[in-house]
Amino acid sequence: MRAYHFGTAFLPSGWANDVLIEVGDDxxxxxxxxxxxxxxxxxxxxIALPGMPNLHCHAFQKGMAGLAERRGPVxxxxxxxxxxxxxxxxxxxxxxxxxxxxxxxxxxxxxxxTTVGEFHYLHHDPAGRPYADIGEMAARIAAASSATGIGLxxxxxxxxxxxxxxxxxxxxxxxxxxxxxxxxxxxxxxxxIVAKLPGAAIGIAPHSLRAVSTDQLREAAAIFAxxxxxxxxxxxxxxxxxCVASLGARPxxxxxDEMGLDRRWCLIHATHxxxxxxxxxxxxxxxxxxxxxxxxxxxxxxxxxxTYLAAHGAFGIGTDSNxxxxxxxxxxxxxxxxxxxxRARNVMTTTEGESTGRSLYTRALAGGSQALGQSIGVxxxxxxxxxxxLDDNHPDLAGASGDMVLDVMVFSAxxxxxxxxxxxxxxxxxxxxxxxxxxxxKKYRDTVSRLANS
Numbered sequence: 001m002r003a004y005h006f007g008t009a010f011l012p013s014g015w016a017n018d019v020l021i022e023v024g025d026d027x028x029x030x031x032x033x034x035x036x037x038x039x040x041x042x043x044x045x046x047i048a049l050p051g052m053p054n055l056h057c058h059a060f061q062k063g064m065a066g067l068a069e070r071r072g073p074v075x076x077x078x079x080x081x082x083x084x085x086x087x088x089x090x091x092x093x094x095x096x097x098x099x100x101x102x103x104x105x106x107x108x109x110x111x112x113x114t115t116v117g118e119f120h121y122l123h124h125d126p127a128g129r130p131y132a133d134i135g136e137m138a139a140r141i142a143a144a145s146s147a148t149g150i151g152l153x154x155x156x157x158x159x160x161x162x163x164x165x166x167x168x169x170x171x172x173x174x175x176x177x178x179x180x181x182x183x184x185x186x187x188x189x190x191x192x193i194v195a196k197l198p199g200a201a202i203g204i205a206p207h208s209l210r211a212v213s214t215d216q217l218r219e220a221a222a223i224f225a226x227x228x229x230x231x232x233x234x235x236x237x238x239x240x241x242x243c244v245a246s247l248g249a250r251p252x253x254x255x256x257d258e259m260g261l262d263r264r265w266c267l268i269h270a271t272h273x274x275x276x277x278x279x280x281x282x283x284x285x286x287x288x289x290x291x292x293x294x295x296x297x298x299x300x301x302x303x304x305x306x307t308y309l310a311a312h313g314a315f316g317i318g319t320d321s322n323x324x325x326x327x328x329x330x331x332x333x334x335x336x337x338x339x340x341x342x343r344a345r346n347v348m349t350t351t352e353g354e355s356t357g358r359s360l361y362t363r364a365l366a367g368g369s370q371a372l373g374q375s376i377g378v379x380x381x382x383x384x385x386x387x388x389x390l391d392d393n394h395p396d397l398a399g400a401s402g403d404m405v406l407d408v409m410v411f412s413a414x415x416x417x418x419x420x421x422x423x424x425x426x427x428x429x430x431x432x433x434x435x436x437x438x439x440x441x442k443k444y445r446d447t448v449s450r451l452a453n454s
Contacts, residue, residue, distance in 0.1 A: 086172025
């Protein structure tokens with residue numbers, strides 16, 4: 001049993017002082033006691049918050065940040081960005097993927113994310129052949145999680161076709177491809193890998209309605225009847241138009257009508273929805289997986305946040321392409337995109353006088369935890385001891401208390417406030433730096449430098 005003492009902590013009941021948190025050997029919170037003296041507990045200076053779940057990540061894309069920021073001969077879009085991504089991943093080895101993922105994960109921990117949902121579709125060798133261990137790449141993701149201490153929900157992706165109507169995959173997609181039977185084998189191996197990793201879970205990630213057939217999607221959801229189901233949906237207007245032409249319905253509409261969405265499901269992006277789709281998705285219990293920085297980077301569009309929140313929809317945040325890894329910045333971008341759309345302020349709140357920072361943070365905690373299928377995101381007994389501690393001596397927090405702390409973090413100081421991070425009950429970030437940063441950063445630099453010069 002480890003015990004930590006915090007001067008201030010954000011509990012389910014609200015803000016509390018002199019909080020003693022005891023953690024079992026399994027990394028789970030055993031007791032939470034406010035208004036208690038330090039006693040023999042380890043004193044952790046600062047303001048304790050539940051660590052934020054990152055519900056959507058493609059870790060390898062961290063290594064290509066900056067590669068797609070040159071204007072092409074025609075209008076750039078998600079589809080031209082995708083070609084850059086295909087070229088980048090074509091040469092990645094398992095060692096490369098592990099090195100890039102580990103660096104992305106230490107940045108997540110330093111930025112306040114304590115669990116990651118890895119939407120994992122880079123399965124095979126550059127020729128599209130499975131490795132001798134079909135779960136080789138999944139094992140590398142697990143190794144990066146273990147080395148850094150971040151919690152993991154592994155989401156192996158079912159990806160079979162290059163587009164709607166069963167189109168053949170192009171050369172950039174061949175490393176992703178699995179027929180259903182081979183995907184089942186991959187899942188069995190991935191489940192065994194995750195079982196050895198403390199603080200880990202597994203789900204499935206049918207890539208999108210353009211990359212799987214409708215029969216495959218139904219079959220996969222039936223075979224894997226427990227655990228999270230994540231799917232990209234309605235990210236781009238072209239995707240919506242192609243879905244209507246192929247399936248006779250918009251992506252979110254089709255999923256609502258045909259798949260019986262419930263709390264297991266997380267629809268990544270869900271950017272382009274009608275008002276009816278927005279209300280129905282909210283009432284389904286599914287989570288909208290929002291990645292505001294990536295959606296802005298790719299020019300996807302703006303999520304229908306105001307309507308979705310008014311309908312009591314659940315949402316969480318993810319880092320997706322990892323161009324900037326920063327939990328407060330994702331929340332800020334979400335709110336600012338809604339302000340630009342509505343030409344209003346404090347949009348992602350529902351009650352007069354409510355703190356927008358608190359609304360965003362608590363809703364993203366709840367939605368992210370649900371989407372990742374783990375007991376996280378709450379400082380209470382029975383939940384994993386994942387804690388982000390803010391520097392209460394930071395100049396930007398001068399005079400701030402209560403919910404204003406969250407407002408300052410989200411809308412001003414950002415990740416610079418994060419001083420200490422405890423993951424599964426163990427300190428992994430001290431004075432703002434991950435304990436293994438130097439070694440992991442060196443491997444990352446060496447990897448990306450070699451790739452850039454190859």
